Amino acid sequence: MSRSLRAACLAAILLPLTCQTALADVAGNSPNDVRYHGGDEIILQGFHWNVVREAPNDWYNILRDKASTVSADGFSAIWMPVPWRDFSSWSDPAKGTSGGGEGYFWHDFNKNGRYGSDAQLKQAAAALNGAGVKVLYDVVPNHMNRGYPDKEINFPAGQGYWRNDCADPGNYANDCDDGDRFIGGESDLNTGHPDVFALFRNEFGNLRGNYGAGGFRFDFVRGYAPERVDSWMTAAHDDAFCVGELWKSPSEYQSWQWQNTATWQEVIKDWSDRSDCTVFDFALKERMQNGSIADWRYGLNGNPDPRWREVAVTFVDNHDTGYSPGQNGGQHHWPLQDGLIRQAYAYILTTPGTPVVYWAHMYDWGYGDFIRQLIQIRRTAGVRADSPISFHTGYSGLVATISGTSQTLVIALNSNLGNPSQVASGTFSEAMNGSSGAIRVWRTGAGSNDGSGDTGGLVQVGFTCNNGVTQPGDSVYAVGGVAELGNWSPASAVRLTDTSAYPTWKGSIGLPAGQTVEWKCIIRNEADASAVRQWQPGGNNSVQVAAGASTSGAF
Structure with a gap:
């Protein structure tokens, strides 16, 4: 945008x-x-x-x-x-x-x-x-x-x-x-x-x-x-x-x-x-x-x-x-x-x-x-x-591969599967690891649109928004220039949920590997996605997406 x-x-x-x-x-x-x-x-x-x-x-x-x-x-x-x-x-x-x-x-x-x-x-x-x-x-x-x-x-x-x-x-x-x-x-x-x-x-x-x-x-x-x-x-x-x-x-x-x-x-x-x-x-x-x-x-x-x-x-x-x-x-x-x-x-x-x-x-x-x-x-x-789905035996719990139109997913529920490469070909990144490992989801790359030809997968990037002072009913969100950050649409922004150091807000968001992504912090009403209270002032934040990367902005 x-x-x-x-x-x-x-x-x-x-x-x-x-x-x-x-x-x-x-x-x-x-x-x-x-x-x-x-x-x-x-x-x-x-x-x-x-x-x-x-x-x-x-x-x-x-x-x-x-x-x-x-x-x-x-x-x-x-x-x-x-x-x-x-x-x-x-x-x-x-x-x-x-x-x-x-x-x-x-x-x-x-x-x-x-x-x-x-x-x-x-x-x-x-x-x-x-x-x-x-x-x-x-x-x-x-x-x-x-x-x-x-x-x-x-x-x-x-x-x-x-x-x-x-x-x-x-x-x-x-x-x-x-x-x-x-x-x-x-x-x-x-x-x-x-x-x-x-x-x-x-x-x-x-x-x-x-x-x-x-x-x-x-x-x-x-x-x-x-x-x-x-x-x-x-x-x-x-x-x-x-x-x-x-x-x-x-x-x-x-x-x-x-x-x-x-x-x-x-x-x-x-x-x-x-x-x-x-x-x-x-x-x-x-x-x-x-x-x-x-x-x-x-x-x-x-x-x-x-x-x-x-x-x-x-x-x-x-x-x-x-x-x-x-x-x-x-x-x-x-x-x-x-x-x-x-x-x-x-x-x-x-x-x-x-x-x-x-x-x-x-x-x-x-x-x-x-x-x-x-x-x-x-x-x-x-x-x-x-969508096509195949199930894999020889592991505890449930393991399946799902072929979407853009990415392949591997899911492991209550399973001892160690790595998605054991059941599917391709380069995978972790999309979810929850419930102490009982829920794991991996996905192949979404592709890159930066002209580099890199088609790496999504990797988790740490986001921080400082000085996010909010009123009841509002939260701090990250919005930016890729689909995973809403393509600059506040209604599709990603809420940061770690407020343990309030008014600092933190979260982890999966972004396409190898891209440079611009983004900003916003304060938005949770119930009305059109009610944006405040945009981060100044220029856009920027992050080079790679495993372990982190980025921050401030109001």
């Missing part, structure tokens, strides 16, 4: 996003026509189970205000909560869980719910889309709160709109559910009825046209067939991203169904094949819960066939499976043990599939800096949903 352009950015500091470099959005379906939107998405789950209690009627405002931060943290899409109002309330003292109002037992399509108002939702969606973050709405086609009064949607009984209108809703042969059978009947909509189908088709179009939808997350895909999802997407938003939640073990199927003896991978891949949408990788989640780290290779995202990897949406936990801040710890139906959370994120953020990061892990429980570093590693390497 030229000095004149930097000056223009400084003059425009009060205009949000004026100088932000949004992530390039590469649209398009997979070669097999799966709606994965280019295959380079990194998704943030934009809520947890208790946000309607922790931030009642204010969550959309929080998302609006955090839009630029979400973008700067490397997310290209956000999974939004169900936008339809929900007046339900329940508790289960035996399990210690409770809820209501989250949208999963929705009232009608009115957008004035417990997350905020219709107007606030539109503001949040506009802010997120403006920051380059795709909005993916959670939608629930199979059931609603049938008994609540004063609905804007009313389906009378006895006319085929509901599953329990069937002559024998408990009998598979006379069940008006299509697809995988839903567990209940009273609130279960018959999506095969043309009026019900049209109702959702029109609402999905409304979410696209008036609420900035870039795609949908289909909740609990039972009671409506994957072909029906495909029809809705074709009619309402055919070039969008879509993902289905099929959380059901093969043994839950009837003995005469083929799924009963199938693998987890086969069951969820079948749903994807018939919907042309991606699917949550519950095959991987099951191995994380019940297997060893070496068994994680048996997730859908580790399948040898790229046609299987490209449909996998990987995750560690979400609002259903994991704990949430606040009342009763949320749902926590299937939480990953705390000691594996970092390894699990290291795995999903360096391997194929489309990774989803849980809000509470990112912004509530102290994993944010760790996840940001992994996102940077993934982006720099060019790891995609269908």
